[in-house]
Amino acid sequence: MASKFLREYKLVVVGGGGVGKSCLTIQLIQSHFVDEYDPTIEDSYRKQCVIDDEVALLDVLDTAGQEEYSAMREQYMRTGEGFLLVYSITSRQSFEEIMTFQQQILRVKDKDYFPIIIVGNKCDLDSERQVTKQEGEALARKFGCKFIETSAKSRTNVDNAFFDIVREIRRYNKEMSSYPSGVPSGSNGPQHKMEMGGGDSSAGCCGGRWLDSTTARKEANAKELESLPVIKTEKKWTKKIHPGVSTFGDKPELVGPGHLKPLFDHALNIVPKDAVADTPIFLLATAGMRLLPGFQRKELLAQICSYARSNTKFLLPNCDLHIQVIPGETEGLYGWIAANYLLGGFDSPEQHAHGKGHHTYGFLDMGGASAQIAFAPNATEAERHAEDLKLLRMRMLNGAATEYKVFVTTWLGFGVNEARKRYVTALLEASGSPDTTELPDPCLPVGLTISTKGDVLLAPPKTIEGHEPYLIGTGKFDECLSQTYPLLDKDAPCEDEPCLLHGVHVPAIDFDVNHFVGVSEYWHTTHEVFEMAHKDKAYDFNNYQTRVKKFCSQDWRSISEGLATHEWGKKVDEATAVEVCFKASWLINVLHDGIGIPRIGLESTKGDGYNGTKEVLSHAKEKGFLDPFQAVDKIDDTEVSWTLGKMVLYAASQVQPLDDTLPVGFGSNVAGIPPDFQYAGSKSTPSPAAKPSTNPNTSDQHDSLFSPSFPRRIPGLLLFLLILSIALFLLLGRDRRARLYHKLASPFHPKHPGPTRSPNKRRTLFTAKLPCFPSRSGPGTYERLLEDGGAEFELADADSDNDHSDESSGSLHAGRTSGWATPRINVGPYEHHGGGSDFFDNAGMGMGQGVGLGLGIGPVGNAMERSGLLARTESKERLAPGGGRRSRPGSPVRFKSPAMAAVVED
Numbered sequence: 001m002a003s004k005f006l007r008e009y010k011l012v013v014v015g016g017g018g019v020g021k022s023c024l025t026i027q028l029i030q031s032h033f034v035d036e037y038d039p040t041i042e043d044s045y046r047k048q049c050v051i052d053d054e055v056a057l058l059d060v061l062d063t064a065g066q067e068e069y070s071a072m073r074e075q076y077m078r079t080g081e082g083f084l085l086v087y088s089i090t091s092r093q094s095f096e097e098i099m100t101f102q103q104q105i106l107r108v109k110d111k112d113y114f115p116i117i118i119v120g121n122k123c124d125l126d127s128e129r130q131v132t133k134q135e136g137e138a139l140a141r142k143f144g145c146k147f148i149e150t151s152a153k154s155r156t157n158v159d160n161a162f163f164d165i166v167r168e169i170r171r172y173n174k175e176m177s178s179y180p181s182g183v184p185s186g187s188n189g190p191q192h193k194m195e196m197g198g199g200d201s202s203a204g205c206c207g208g209r210w211l212d213s214t215t216a217r218k219e220a221n222a223k224e225l226e227s228l229p230v231i232k233t234e235k236k237w238t239k240k241i242h243p244g245v246s247t248f249g250d251k252p253e254l255v256g257p258g259h260l261k262p263l264f265d266h267a268l269n270i271v272p273k274d275a276v277a278d279t280p281i282f283l284l285a286t287a288g289m290r291l292l293p294g295f296q297r298k299e300l301l302a303q304i305c306s307y308a309r310s311n312t313k314f315l316l317p318n319c320d321l322h323i324q325v326i327p328g329e330t331e332g333l334y335g336w337i338a339a340n341y342l343l344g345g346f347d348s349p350e351q352h353a354h355g356k357g358h359h360t361y362g363f364l365d366m367g368g369a370s371a372q373i374a375f376a377p378n379a380t381e382a383e384r385h386a387e388d389l390k391l392l393r394m395r396m397l398n399g400a401a402t403e404y405k406v407f408v409t410t411w412l413g414f415g416v417n418e419a420r421k422r423y424v425t426a427l428l429e430a431s432g433s434p435d436t437t438e439l440p441d442p443c444l445p446v447g448l449t450i451s452t453k454g455d456v457l458l459a460p461p462k463t464i465e466g467h468e469p470y471l472i473g474t475g476k477f478d479e480c481l482s483q484t485y486p487l488l489d490k491d492a493p494c495e496d497e498p499c500l501l502h503g504v505h506v507p508a509i510d511f512d513v514n515h516f517v518g519v520s521e522y523w524h525t526t527h528e529v530f531e532m533a534h535k536d537k538a539y540d541f542n543n544y545q546t547r548v549k550k551f552c553s554q555d556w557r558s559i560s561e562g563l564a565t566h567e568w569g570k571k572v573d574e575a576t577a578v579e580v581c582f583k584a585s586w587l588i589n590v591l592h593d594g595i596g597i598p599r600i601g602l603e604s605t606k607g608d609g610y611n612g613t614k615e616v617l618s619h620a621k622e623k624g625f626l627d628p629f630q631a632v633d634k635i636d637d638t639e640v641s642w643t644l645g646k647m648v649l650y651a652a653s654q655v656q657p658l659d660d661t662l663p664v665g666f667g668s669n670v671a672g673i674p675p676d677f678q679y680a681g682s683k684s685t686p687s688p689a690a691k692p693s694t695n696p697n698t699s700d701q702h703d704s705l706f707s708p709s710f711p712r713r714i715p716g717l718l719l720f721l722l723i724l725s726i727a728l729f730l731l732l733g734r735d736r737r738a739r740l741y742h743k744l745a746s747p748f749h750p751k752h753p754g755p756t757r758s759p760n761k762r763r764t765l766f767t768a769k770l771p772c773f774p775s776r777s778g779p780g781t782y783e784r785l786l787e788d789g790g791a792e793f794e795l796a797d798a799d800s801d802n803d804h805s806d807e808s809s810g811s812l813h814a815g816r817t818s819g820w821a822t823p824r825i826n827v828g829p830y831e832h833h834g835g836g837s838d839f840f841d842n843a844g845m846g847m848g849q850g851v852g853l854g855l856g857i858g859p860v861g862n863a864m865e866r867s868g869l870l871a872r873t874e875s876k877e878r879l880a881p882g883g884g885r886r887s888r889p890g891s892p893v894r895f896k897s898p899a900m901a902a903v904v905e906d
Contacts, residue, residue, distance in 0.1 A: 006048070008057040009166050012076050014101050015086035016094040017064075020121040023152035024086065025062045028162055033153050051163050054170075058162060073101075077108040082115040082165040087136075089120045089149065090128040095135070102143055113318045115168040117146045119161050124151040141302040144319035146309065172317035174278070209233075213655040216397055225398040227347035229651040233638055239266045244368070245304070246288030249296040256307025264312055271314075281314035284646065285325045287369035287412060297325060328410025330678070332372030333390060333666060334645030336363040336406060339517050341648050342635040346394075346402075354513040360404065362509075362516035364629075365642065366590070368417035373506065373595065374408040375514050381507040388496075388507065389669040394649065399658035405669055411501050414590070416521050416583050422487055423582065424452050428469060437469050443480040443582035444473025448556040456578060473581075475553040477545075480585040487586070488594045501594045511598060511628045518591075519640045522631040525583045528571050545588065552581040597629045653680035 013021045022043065023034050029045045043062040048055065061076055077083075085101050087094040098118060105114060120136045122128075133149060140147035146164055150157040209232045210216075216229065224230075241262060248255040271279050283304060289297055305319035316322050339345075340360050345352050349359035362375030376382070382389060382405055389405040396402060413422070427439050444450065449457045449472050457470060492503030500506045526544055551559070559577055562568065568577075591597045632640055653664035667677035729737065 006055050006057055008059055009169055010059045010061070010079055010081045011084065011162065011165055012061045012063060012080035012082070013084045013086060014063055014073075014105075015084075015119075015121075016088075016091070016097045019086050019088040019091065019094045020152050021086050022062050024084075024119070024121060024150060024158055024161070025060050027152045027155055027158045028058075028060070031155070033155075035153075049163075051166050056166055058166070060162070073104065074108050077105050080105075082117075082169040084117055084119050084161060084165055086119045086121050087131065088122045089131045089136075090122055090125050092130045095120075095131045095139075098139065112320045113144060113172075115145075115165060115172045115317070116143065117148065117161065117165045117168060118143065120147070120149040122151060122153075123149040123156060124154050137306075141299075141306040144302060144305045168317070171277075171315060174315060174317070210651050213397060213399075220397055226396055226400070228341060228394060228648060229397055229655060231341075231644070231647055231651055233644065235637070237270050238639060239263060244288045245285060245300065246292055249292045249300060252296070252300045252303040255300060255303050256311070260304065260307065261311075264308065267314070268312060277313045277315065279314055280650075281308065281312070281316055281322065282646065283308075283323045284331075284643070286331050287328060287367060287410075287415060289325045290328070290412060291369055301325070328370050328372055328412060329390070329408045331370075331642050332363065332365060332374040332408040332410055333392065333406060334642035334649070335365045335372065335519065335640070336360075336374035336408070337392070337394075337645035337648050338642060339363045339519075339632075339635075339640050339645075341645070342638055342640060343517070354515060356510075356513050358513035362514045364516050364518040364522055364591075364595070366518070366521040366587070367415045369415040370410055370412045370418075371414040371590065372408065372410045373500075374406055375509065375516070376404060376406050377507045378510040378513050381510065385507040386669055388505065390666050391669045391674070392666045393662060393664055394652040395655045395657060395661070395664050396652075397655060399656055399661070401657070401661045401664075407507055409504055409506060411504060414501065416525075416579075416586060419484075419487055419586050420454075420579075420582055423484060424471070426483075426486070427471070428452070431469075439469060439471050440474050441471040442474045442476040442483060443552075443585055444471060444475070444578070445552050445554055445556045445559055445581065446473055446475035448473035448559075448578065450578065454578070456574065473556065475581075477549045477552045477581060477585065480552075480581060481589065484582070484585045485589050485593060488589060490593070500596070501590070509596060511596075514628070516597065516629045517640070518629060518631045519633070521583065522587065522591075523633045525580065525587050526631045527633070528569075528576075544584075548581065548584040552584075591629065649680040 013025055015021050025043070025045055026032055026034055029047050045058075045060045045062065047058045047060070049058065050056070061080070063073070063076055083101075083105055085098045087098050089095075102116060105116065106112065118136060118140045120131065120133070136147050136149065146168065148157050148161050148164065150161050152158060210229045211219075213229070217225065239262070241259070245255055245259065248259060267281065268276065285301070289300070292300070301319070301323050305316070305323045308314065308316055308323070340363075341347075343352070343361055345360040352359045352361075356378055358376070358378060360376050362373070365372045377385065377389075385407070386405075389407050392404045392406055394402050394404075413419070423443070427441065431439055449470055451457055451468070451470055489502040492499075494503050494505070496505040498506065498508055560574075563572065563574060563577060566572075572580075592599050634640065638644070649664065649666075655664075662673060663677075664680040665678050668674040729740075732740065
């Protein structure tokens with residue numbers, strides 16, 4: 001069932017001269033093709049139609065394409081809500097002009113993105129084509145918009161082009177309004193959000209769901225009101241694929257259908273079909289994408305956006321915001337949010353008191369290309385390094401804001417894969433001779449031979465010129481630790497003391513209060529390799545190093561046999577076994593020599609059977625924290641990932657604030673909203689209103705209105721009755737309102753023997769002329785117009801057509817107007833039929849909404865009005881004097897009005 005609410009959309013058709021803008025517009029409005037070229041200055045058309053079960057009034061502005069009218073462009077660009085950028089496939093010049101129009105629109109709107117659609121017109125002239133379809137699609141991907149080819153002559157895709165831009169406007173407006181509102185999907189039901197991440201080693205999809213703040217507040221207790229929104233995730237909502245999207249840098253056109261399709265299909269299976277259009281989707285790429293050249297990165301993101309828009313209906317109006325490469329610092333901060341959200345550092349600070357007023361956990365992450373650290377320094381360091389901290393602002397369920405000051409930094413090139421590349425390069429440089437082919441590698445099991453790219457070799461590789469360099473394992477793990485240490489670059493100059501790795505400044509870490517959790521490689525390298533051989537999943541580094549040494553000192557042939565029998569579990573395959581020795585040495589160096597984590601169980605041992613981490617876990621049960629480091633993968637069956645942190649921050653931004661509080665997000669550590677502030681949702685202040693839910697399992701806001709405890713119950717009911725009365729009065733129609741007014745006024749209106757009334761007679765309250773009650777006579781009566789005490793003139797009543805309307809599917813009444821419509825005089829014989837008159841056409845009362853609206857519903861006084869094409873005012877072009885042929889028929893000639901005849905009473 002189509003929505004009853006009429007929404008007007010201001011569409012602007014832009015393009016060079018002769019590309020067919022007017023032909024497209026007239027074909028949409030009148031289903032007619034104009035085969036003669038008639039340059040347009042500016043024409044305005046209106047058409048009412050139904051798009052996706054919603055009534056829409058399209059206000060289409062057909063603009064001039066000639067260069068001499070370019071000064072007019074900025075005016076209509078300021079008021080347009082959506083733009084159709086039209087070029088002709090037979091004109092390359094018109095295609096090249098599209099870039100200029102798009103840049104001008106964004107400059108005038110002061111936006112990075114705005115609803116546009118690229119239209120390649122005249123596709124019926126394929127034999128004269130100068131612009132290929134692929135070129136149009138590539139330009140659309142660059143703009144992050146849709147592309148369509150049309151033919152005004154054959155009416156190919158004409159409706160689709162205009163309907164698509166309306167859909168883009170709706171998506172854009174919904175996104176912009178969903179950020180500041182408490183309900184991103186416009187309902188009080190469960191809210192969904194899809195988060196995708198893509199980097200160097202993998203890409204993944206993570207889904208989440210939460211209640212809107214209005215509903216959640218009703219169900220929450222006092223403790224829950226002082227907590228962040230509850231995000232529900234399930235294992236089946238998460239999916240990972242390998243490799244990462246950055247591997248498609250040289251073939252971006254394949255990233256969608258060839259790589260990300262399973263993730264999008266997975267997301268579509270999670271979100272209910274009726275909620276897909278209201279569910280925002282984000283794809284945030286990390287270090288792998290940061291390493292790509294700028295042009296490859298840009299094209300890859302454009303391809304992802306184009307694929308998502310073409311193959312899904314997720315809420316994706318702004319690709320620059322939703323699909324982007326995020327800095328390493330942002331990635332680390334999101335991870336810090338996720339870890340503390342799951343551990344309870346935000347919601348239950350009293351249970352996680354580490355001392356010195358500290359109750360949050362530090363966060364360590366290591367991927368294939370980069371590594372991050374995020375933590376809240378102690379009070380002394382926070383004051384000393386205040387300008388180095390990020391100010392993070394979130395909002396609890398009760399609407400109260402909470403702030404944290406966090407230090408975050410990243411080391412690009414310090415992920416395990418990039419570190420391995422630097423390590424191999426160092427081995428090649430240390431060989432001393434370019435002719436050296438066999439390079440001993442202490443970070444490989446004994447006898448394992450691999451290429452410099454990491455491929456396992458059965459025999460040394462040979463080429464025409466001789467042997468290529470290859471690596472052969474020696475299994476000396478202590479030597480491996482020594483050779484990976486220089487990769488920390490601890491000797492790099494430090495411009496701002498203190499520094500950790502690569503000369504990067506980091507405030508001093510107080511391990512008495514800063515307790516870290518590590519994810520990704522910190523977990524995979526320390527736990528998964530030996531998970532099945534040792535049933536306990538919490539290891540200290542003493543036992544871990546002992547097990548790594550034992551594994552790496554084995555002959556590769558023995559390891560291969562163990563892999564075949566799953567001696568180390570099914571998760572350990574050949575690739576894992578090849579990499580584990582180097583990864584373990586790199587991780588130990590980064591943790592202890594780089595960051596400075598105390599070596600629990602590593603330096604001070606109590607025998608081979610000692611497990612320091614078990615002691616830490618036992619201590620944690622009493623104190624509620626892990627000390628000083630623990631690798632984690634899941635907390636309460638929820639994976640700790642930076643994508644979850646992004647979701648938590650977004651959900652917090654959707655909570656309705658208590659008052660005009662500052663927005664949710666993060667930026668420099670200054671009061672207010674710093675210039676670099678990253679909004680979790682929108683710059684706007686959240687709106688306190690939420691639309692009613694269509695979900696029967698959720699409560700509506702009207703429950704509170706009718707609740708006896710609701711403080712505004714009586715005023716609300718009175719306001720509701722007043723609005724209902726006004727609506728019913730307006731729905732009565734013009735004649736019924738006049739009769740009702742006449743009946744209400746008659747008890748106070750004295751009877752007069754004749755139809756005339758003294759012009760000086762005072763009016764009572766109910767007989768005075770009011771703006772909302774037009775002074776009209778009842779049926780069969782009229783009111784005289786006096787002019788200088790002389791002749792009287794009469795205009796008879798016209799029958800109302802409020803109860804009659806023409807209907808059609810998809811397209812209703814159409815009209816064309818650009819200003820105030822003027823009554824037209826019929827040049828036929830004047831006939832008077834019982835008080836009705838056809839002498840004047842009521843051209844100004846389109847659709848009962850006032851003069852000049854041009855909606856096309858009005859009195860059925862003549863055939864033109866009944867057809868739905870009510871009024872058309874001349875464009876600037878047709879008002880200008882001048883001859884010449886016209887491609888469209890002109891307006892009927894308006895003759896001068898004859899003198900009005902006086903009415904003579906009997």
